[in-house]
Amino acid sequence: MAKLTGHDLRFHKMSTNDGSSKCDAYATGASTDTVWGVVFEIASVEKPRLDRAEGLGFGYDEKSVDILSAKGPLSAFTYIASPEAIRPDLKPFAWYKQYVLDGAIEHELPPEYIEAIRTVATG
Secondary structure (H helix, E strand, O other), rough: EEEEEEEHHHHEOOOOOOOOOOEEEEEEEOOOOOOOOOOOOHHHHHHHHHHHHOOOOOOOEEEEEEEEEEEEEEEEEEEOOOOEEEOOOOOOOHHHHHHHHHHHHHOOOOOHHHHHOOOOOOO
């Protein structure tokens, strides 16, 4: 588990498949904003496959980030919504929000963060 400060979890990235919204670690620059998540290490040969699965170049860009884990600071990368893919008026489908919520619960992210995901309106 790790946190990315200066970012806010937002469901505002327009899906190219179904027109709903997907998650984004939106850069706010505010030290009070934090996105919690899980860090995975992958083999470099698997990176192109992950890029395809995450939609790199199709509404998501790659961003290098500095995160804080229980083991200390780490450098990592994440996928963020491309500016042209951000649509604040969209809402996630209920199944997608539940998928994100289930992951947060499974990985024991902070309770207040889980509750914030629970309150996201769906469309």
